[in-house]
Amino acid sequence: MKFFLDDKMTAGKNLSGIKVLVVSSKYPPEYAGSGLRAHRTYKRLKEKYGIEFEVLTSSLTSNTIEKYDYEGVAVYRIAKKIFRIAGFGEQGEKERISIFTKIKSKINYLLEGDLTFFYLWKRRKDFSLFHIFGNNNVTSVAITFSKIFNIPLVIEICTDVYSFYQREPFPFFFFIKKLPFRTHFVCISEKLKERCVLWTKGKYEIWCRPNPVDETKFYVDREIKYRFRSEYSRFKKEDILLVYIAKFRPSKNQLFLIEIMKLLPSEYKLLLTGPLVEEGPLFKRDFNYFNEIVDKIKKYNLENRIEIKKGFIENVNRYIKMADVYTFPSKSEGLGTPILESIACGIPVVANRIERVTDMWIKDGKNGYLSELRPEEFADKIEKVMLIKYEDLKKSSEEILNLASTKVIDREYFNRIQELIDK
Numbered sequence: 001m002k003f004f005l006d007d008k009m010t011a012g013k014n015l016s017g018i019k020v021l022v023v024s025s026k027y028p029p030e031y032a033g034s035g036l037r038a039h040r041t042y043k044r045l046k047e048k049y050g051i052e053f054e055v056l057t058s059s060l061t062s063n064t065i066e067k068y069d070y071e072g073v074a075v076y077r078i079a080k081k082i083f084r085i086a087g088f089g090e091q092g093e094k095e096r097i098s099i100f101t102k103i104k105s106k107i108n109y110l111l112e113g114d115l116t117f118f119y120l121w122k123r124r125k126d127f128s129l130f131h132i133f134g135n136n137n138v139t140s141v142a143i144t145f146s147k148i149f150n151i152p153l154v155i156e157i158c159t160d161v162y163s164f165y166q167r168e169p170f171p172f173f174f175f176i177k178k179l180p181f182r183t184h185f186v187c188i189s190e191k192l193k194e195r196c197v198l199w200t201k202g203k204y205e206i207w208c209r210p211n212p213v214d215e216t217k218f219y220v221d222r223e224i225k226y227r228f229r230s231e232y233s234r235f236k237k238e239d240i241l242l243v244y245i246a247k248f249r250p251s252k253n254q255l256f257l258i259e260i261m262k263l264l265p266s267e268y269k270l271l272l273t274g275p276l277v278e279e280g281p282l283f284k285r286d287f288n289y290f291n292e293i294v295d296k297i298k299k300y301n302l303e304n305r306i307e308i309k310k311g312f313i314e315n316v317n318r319y320i321k322m323a324d325v326y327t328f329p330s331k332s333e334g335l336g337t338p339i340l341e342s343i344a345c346g347i348p349v350v351a352n353r354i355e356r357v358t359d360m361w362i363k364d365g366k367n368g369y370l371s372e373l374r375p376e377e378f379a380d381k382i383e384k385v386m387l388i389k390y391e392d393l394k395k396s397s398e399e400i401l402n403l404a405s406t407k408v409i410d411r412e413y414f415n416r417i418q419e420l421i422d423k
Contacts, residue, residue: 018421019052021127023142025134027057027077028070031247031275031312033337034133034158037211039073041413042131044406049414054127056119058112058138061280065115078115078138081108084281112137120145128421132156140166143179152182152420157192158211160332160357179204182423184416188335191356207416210361211337212409213344213400217317220346220397228322232315233307239269242382243323245313245338246330248276248290253329253352255289256373258296260327261305263379270327273309273319320345325385329373333357343367344400346393348385350378367396 020042026032028039035057045051055070059079066077083104116138124145129152132139143166146153185206187193193208200206226237235241246252254272261270272293277286290310297306313319316338320326326342328351339361342349349368351358362368365388369381402408 018050018128018417019054019126020129020131020417021123021142022053022055023130023132023139024055024057025136025139026059027055027075030059030061031277032134034156037158037337038131038133038156039070040214041212041410043071043073044410045414048410051414051417056116056138056142058136059280060282061277076119078112078119080111080115082111083108109137109140113141116141117145124149124151128152129154129417133158135159135166146180146183147178150180150182152184152423153180154184154186154417154420157185157187157196158334160192160334182420184420189333189357190360191354192334194356207412209409209412210340210404211335212406213337213340213404214317215344215401215405215407218320218341218344219401220344220394221321222346225322228318232309232319232322233271235269235271235307238267240267240324240386241322242268242270242325242327243319244270244272244327244329245316245319246274247286248274248293248310249282249286250289251331253331253373254293255296256329256375256378257327258293258300258302258306259375260329260379260382261302262300263375264382266305268305268382270306271309271319271323272306273311273313275312276310316341317345320347323347325350325382326368327382328352328358329378330354331373340400340404343393344397344404346390346397348388348393350381350385361400363396366392 022038022042024035024038027035042051042053046053055073055075057075057077059077062077063079063081063084064077065080068075068077120142130142130146131154132142133156143153145151183204185196185200185204187196187206187208188211190208193206196206229235229241244254244257246254248254257270257272261268276290277283297303320338320342326338326347326349328336328339328349330336330352333354336351336358339349339351339358343361349362351362351368351370352373353359353370359370362370364370369385371378371381
């Protein structure tokens, strides 16, 4: 029997009888956008609708089996790799996966896969549904397990990768090809939905929705701008401040913004902030990339105009609200949640034009501008975006929140999860 409940009526009450196992490739305190959103989403679903949940995860930076508590959430981490490599689902591009990497990855899979299967076998009667975020050995085994025992499944597609394929061992790949009939895909952009339709051949329901925007944090509030600016940066009221919040890694393309700053007048300043991995197989790549950014800033004598703050940013809304322009030069994205959050705050965005991703949200001259990754064009759009009227920015904020607020997304999540379980 289906029932649909009002947020206020259900807050804090366990009326659903639903318990979900969130299976995420990475989970806080290790940084991953999808893991962090999974955490926040299910914390809200528990508060609003009484959905209980636990987390099964793996890791890129750690290599341990550990049970821990994160903000009141029970998390079990299975990370036991013989070879410290990125593996399937982490690198994204087919040509980067050599035959040697595949062999090493398969060995890792056999070890982590056995541990994961054993854990799920012990807990097989505890959960109403598995919700998958990401792609690695743990998530792959959880999908195989759901096939064998017909457990309802939600698979979240949130990264623009070469393939959605999740590894399966012999003989399951040959004899158990179909997902459970109670399987639901969630795609965070039209681009990912189109790929998902082709990959699944249209056999499963797909919900295309933007990542939720917390309306209690991301809203227009210009009066607070300069207080946040003085608190979280060294820049002044008279500066024109560009902000970019992203993990320091090559695909996020912070280096491109250094080239942009050479072309802009001196009153333009830039704040780059975000986490940098400190261990694991991607450490060397990202550490070298970060140093390249620092070296280029020094080479162009931009130390007084560019500030870097390395580390996880908890109050993302404050960093966005202190900006005059939010920049987004990322080379590829599943969605780019900070774009939506910036628009909700009334902060115009200049972003790389990614078909069926950034062009779904940015309307030239209304809430920002799209640009190719050409420094002269991108710099021109940054200057041009300052001319957008406040009324247009305010209207765009209202439109985003009407479509993507946590209130809207969470209610739809609950309805769909319950419908999936009740089939």
